[in-house]
Amino acid sequence: MIEEVARVCASSSLIPICNKLGTTGLLLRGSSALKEQVLPSIAAGEAMASYALSEREAGSDAASMRTRAKRVGDDWVLNGSKCWISNGGVSTWYTVMAVTDPDKGARGISAFVVHKDDPGFVVGAKEHKMGIKGSPTTELYFEDCRIPGDRIIEAEGTGFKTALATLDHTRPTIGAQAVGIAQGALDAALAYVTERRQFGRAINEFQGVQFMLADMAMKIEAARLMVYAAAARAERGDEGMGFLSSASKCFASDIAMEVTTDAVQLFGGYGYTSDFPVERFMRDARITQIYEGTNQIQRMVMARALLKG
């Protein structure tokens, strides 16, 4: 689904991506009662979900986060801020990671579900981005944000594991988005080179153009197969899916950047204008190399899996 939507509009593909990202931790590890409280409205299309892990000073090093959650009576009270929240302000439910025991490092992080109407929950200003402009990206602020005690996912201290398990399941969705963006750019390029004439013939008759098209399609197909394999593994809940999840996201997003750049090249000067869709595909592709873990982080995850044996 994400691939097909991204093929025509990367911004729109953030709808299923965010809902998946914002609910996977709950689906994997939440209590039945919490699932019943949160998920039906999302499944019915009445609400959306987002995922809040990164902070201004804790991006790739997410475990160094500073947002705190303290027990106050039966409730939890959150203080701090999160950033780069896709569909921030649009979503109703947010899966939020916060430190419950600062002395325990990553084992002192817990996962919570916050509702947009919870007291002390504030949505910040929208970021001004290069691409995926139809999906707002905001900060979130927690100012003595009070939530019921049962809104914790699994036990205290398990939040970072939940966050990482979530990403193992969702990184292939970014790969799918990247494949869709790349395919959309190739579709547009194929149509253009068939119509565009130079030197008395369609430019698709030039071998240099044909080789570019073949390379683009070949790369997309390789990325698609890797993404499907990673998605199948995630669906089966295979052990050790981290390597392929990261590889699929990393490979597909690098391919999306290469293919969309080539698509702009095939359009020539027209590709550099907003009159044609390929410059948008190129701008949208760029984020897939960055979010849900930069591709440098993906390579660290892959190397760690390889060296672990």
Place this chain on the structure above:
Amino acid sequence: MECPPLVAESDSMSSTIAHRQFMLSDEHQELQAVLSALCETQIAPYSAEVDKSQRLTHEAEKALTAAGSRRFTFPRHMAARAATLWPAAS
């Protein structure tokens, strides 16, 4: 309906795991075709304007929700209120 398994289980397919991993089931291919048509007709016409005006993708949200896309990742009983227009669901 819930999303069908990504890996087809048909006996007619190659029994090798490697082969089965890289094939979409008939149901998935059907859903892919439905989604592709939906995207072309109900999302693509707005994609450039959404980018330029930096507005929310209301049309896509409406179309995807109406098409039952929300049912895919949730347990069946929780998605009871979700729309289902997939031909494979009938």
